Amino acid sequence: MDVKYKTDNKTIIALGIETSCDETSVALINANKEILAHRVASQIKDHEIYGGVVPEIAARAHLSLLPGLLDQVFKDASLTPSDVDVIAATTGPGLIGGVVVGTMAAKAMAAALGKPFVAVNHLEGHALTARLTETIEFPFVLLLVSGGHCQTMLVENVGTYKVLGSTLDDAVGECFDKVAKMLGLPYPGGPQIEKLAVNGNPKAFDFPRPMIGQKHLNFSFSGLKTSVRQAIQKLQTEHDGTLPESIVADVCASFQQTVARVLYDRIKQAFLYTAEHHPDYKQFVVAGGVAANQHIRGALQTVCAEIEFAFYAPPLSLCTDNGAMIAWAGLERFQKGLTDSLDIKPRPRWPMDQIKGISA
Amino acid sequence: MIEKTVSLSELESLASDFVRTLKQGDVVYMMGDLGAGKTTFVRAAIQSLLGYDEAVPSPTFTLVQTYDSTPLIWHYDLYRINDPEEVLELGLDEAFNQGITFIEWPQNMGNVYTPKHYRVSLETTANTERRSITITAP
Amino acid sequence: MILVFDASIEGFSVGVFHLNSSLIQSVTNSTPYSHTEFLVPTIQGVLSKANAQFQDLTQIVTTKGPGSFTGIRVGLATAAGLRTALNIPVMTVNTLSALAHSAMSHHIVNTSDIHAVLDTKCGEFYHQSFSCKDGKLFVETPPRSLPLKELISVIGSGTVVTDPSSKSMLENIPCVTTLLTLEGVLSASNDTASEDLQPLYVRSANINHPKRDA
Numbered sequence: 001m002d003v004k005y006k007t008d009n010k011t012i013i014a015l016g017i018e019t020s021c022d023e024t025s026v027a028l029i030n031a032n033k034e035i036l037a038h039r040v041a042s043q044i045k046d047h048e049i050y051g052g053v054v055p056e057i058a059a060r061a062h063l064s065l066l067p068g069l070l071d072q073v074f075k076d077a078s079l080t081p082s083d084v085d086v087i088a089a090t091t092g093p094g095l096i097g098g099v100v101v102g103t104m105a106a107k108a109m110a111a112a113l114g115k116p117f118v119a120v121n122h123l124e125g126h127a128l129t130a131r132l133t134e135t136i137e138f139p140f141v142l143l144l145v146s147g148g149h150c151q152t153m154l155v156e157n158v159g160t161y162k163v164l165g166s167t168l169d170d171a172v173g174e175c176f177d178k179v180a181k182m183l184g185l186p187y188p189g190g191p192q193i194e195k196l197a198v199n200g201n202p203k204a205f206d207f208p209r210p211m212i213g214q215k216h217l218n219f220s221f222s223g224l225k226t227s228v229r230q231a232i233q234k235l236q237t238e239h240d241g242t243l244p245e246s247i248v249a250d251v252c253a254s255f256q257q258t259v260a261r262v263l264y265d266r267i268k269q270a271f272l273y274t275a276e277h278h279p280d281y282k283q284f285v286v287a288g289g290v291a292a293n294q295h296i297r298g299a300l301q302t303v304c305a306e307i308e309f310a311f312y313a314p315p316l317s318l319c320t321d322n323g324a325m326i327a328w329a330g331l332e333r334f335q336k337g338l339t340d341s342l343d344i345k346p347r348p349r350w351p352m353d354q355i356k357g358i359s360a
Numbered sequence: 361m362i363e364k365t366v367s368l369s370e371l372e373s374l375a376s377d378f379v380r381t382l383k384q385g386d387v388v389y390m391m392g393d394l395g396a397g398k399t400t401f402v403r404a405a406i407q408s409l410l411g412y413d414e415a416v417p418s419p420t421f422t423l424v425q426t427y428d429s430t431p432l433i434w435h436y437d438l439y440r441i442n443d444p445e446e447v448l449e450l451g452l453d454e455a456f457n458q459g460i461t462f463i464e465w466p467q468n469m470g471n472v473y474t475p476k477h478y479r480v481s482l483e484t485t486a487n488t489e490r491r492s493i494t495i496t497a498p
Numbered sequence: 499m500i501l502v503f504d505a506s507i508e509g510f511s512v513g514v515f516h517l518n519s520s521l522i523q524s525v526t527n528s529t530p531y532s533h534t535e536f537l538v539p540t541i542q543g544v545l546s547k548a549n550a551q552f553q554d555l556t557q558i559v560t561t562k563g564p565g566s567f568t569g570i571r572v573g574l575a576t577a578a579g580l581r582t583a584l585n586i587p588v589m590t591v592n593t594l595s596a597l598a599h600s601a602m603s604h605h606i607v608n609t610s611d612i613h614a615v616l617d618t619k620c621g622e623f624y625h626q627s628f629s630c631k632d633g634k635l636f637v638e639t640p641p642r643s644l645p646l647k648e649l650i651s652v653i654g655s656g657t658v659v660t661d662p663s664s665k666s667m668l669e670n671i672p673c674v675t676t677l678l679t680l681e682g683v684l685s686a687s688n689d690t691a692s693e694d695l696q697p698l699y700v701r702s703a704n705i706n707h708p709k710r711d712a
Contacts, residue, residue, distance in 0.1 A: 063696075081582055
């Protein structure tokens with residue numbers, strides 16, 4: 001079907017739908033970087049109300065929440081669906097059941113409204129968020145650290161991402177979640193560990209620092225996770241199963257400190273590589289849920305100061321999954337003519353270097 | 361049925377050999393504790409099926425990762441599943457019908473799905489570099 | 499004009515109907531698991547073949563399961579998007595009821611004790627029974643998921659209605675085999691339909707004591 005693109009001067013408005021993990025979120029933004037409406041329904045919070053700690057990952061929840069959120073954002077922004085110029089949704093990577101819900105709703109809206117559809121890679125959403133909240137031009141070095149991802153890349157343009165290094169096994173957020181689970185802390189583990197680490201001694205345990213000092217740019221956290229698990233098991237045996245709060249705090253602080261040291265080292269290597277091959281790249285952006293951890297942020301700010309990269313991080317509220325970043329990535333892609341046909345299939349796995357760019 | 365104790369690199373070559381016989385509709389349950397080597401086995405298996413060294417991260421967070429191949433390869437990690445009902449959302453019906461499927465922590469799907477499956481059981485041994493492995497056919 | 503589609507069992511079908519329930523155009527795609535790619539383009543195609551536009555639609559009717567879990571979500575999420583864009587009502591119907599109505603609309607069922615049955619592909623069968631009086635269907639039991647043995651005892655001497663993909667699983671049980679038709683979906687919506695978009699998975703309700711064979 002032919003899609004008529006707007007040619008008048010009205011500010012372009014984009015709708016973004018994010019359903020790839022635990023959050024159902026919808027946003028309306030415009031090309032002036034104004035967030036006109038933004039609703040995030042965290043399924044985690046729904047469960048906290050009931051005192052439970054169930055990671056509700058059900059697509060069913062996306063399906064029951066999404067229609068109401070769509071109605072709500074149009075109400076919030078005093079707009080109607082026909083005011084939207086481009087419709088974007090996360091089509092991967094993520095939990096397939098949820099991705100299907102957001103993708104199909106967006107495709108149906110695009111068809112019914114006769115508006116272009118943009119299939120947004122969830123990671124690209126994180127990668128471009130800083131451009132929504134800050135004035136930052138391409139290129140920049142990006143660290144994406146979330147529950148499912150840990151990688152560095154050169155972001156050279158919309159759709160042009162060169163991966164520098166990735167985790168060979170676990171993602172950082174996942175490592176936080178698993179350590180939290182071993183300690184009997186609620187999900188999601190990251191914020192819990194950060195909170196408890198405040199009262200702990202970061203030098204109490206000497207955990208291994210995978211890959212530290214190595215020239216390549218990859219990450220690995222599986223060995224660290226195993227080592228923490230062994231330490232916790234040993235401590236549990238020593239304390240008849242239940243760990244005193246002070247020891248839990250020490251494990252949290254030592255583990256968090258180790259992760260921060262590893263990320264500091266890995267980013268330093270990435271900067272040294274970048275300085276050698278692209279001496280004019282002087283900006284650094286951190287994105288993803290783990291970027292909300294202040295201790296890790298601090299370590300990254302330190303390495304930026306040392307190697308003279310400008311440090312950017314989106315506000316905490318846009319570090320975790322949200323619809324605004326999908327709307328923004330959709331808008332950026334739309335402005336470059338990167339729209340998608342309605343027969344796109346959702347993808348549970350979608351590496352960033354397979355994203356369609358301008359030259360493709 | 362295979363039953364032996366192997367080094368981690370032997371585990372990888374065993375995985376590569378094992379999957380060459382798999383076909384569309386086959387399901388492999390991966391049994392064993394955290395750190396037993398389930399992801400190591402699946403990574404080698406998927407790279408063997410693909411024929412190149414694609415990155416195969418643990419899908420703990422996304423619960424499932426797919427790899428483009430014929431048939432499509434589905435790698436599930438159901439560690440985070442607390443309620444078997446949650447697996448209804450993960451496209452397992454499509455995977456079992458159309459693909460080759462590896463599932464870590466299959467016990468977490470309860471009896472929502474009960475496909476015929478190969479069973480790969482891994483255990484750590486006193487020697488941290490070696491694993492005991494048992495593979496049974498459906 | 500009414501848009502009717504089903505994606506809840508293998509493949510999918512899409513049709514547009516006049517308000518008097520007469521069919522204008524329809525397309526069926528029987529390729530399994532192709533609905534995420536082709537459902538929306540097929541809806542566009544059917545409308546275009548009918549020389550109609552989305553704005554001509556006044557109502558949407560679709561199925562909510564039981565059936566393929568992925569298929570159910572694809573159908574309902576598509577309906578959700580269309581409802582937001584067009585601001586028209588969406589009616590969702592139970593797939594088993596739609597199957598029973600499909601059989602009725604072909605006048606091949608003429609008994610009072612009707613059992614709609616679909617293979618769950620998880621070793622059990624979705625089942626719902628209806629009675630038929632004066633050409634009208636009445637719900638007798640809620641939809642359930644039953645093992646074969648229990649299904650046989652529930653069916654008794656009633657008439658089993660099933661779709662071709664489930665037929666082979668029903669072994670020697672005599673059945674009336676019918677495709678799930680869009681006419682059946684539309685007809686079911688006149689009897690029992692809801693305006694919410696909640697899926698009807700059925701199977702989940704049966705999980706009481708999950709096996710943990712770690």
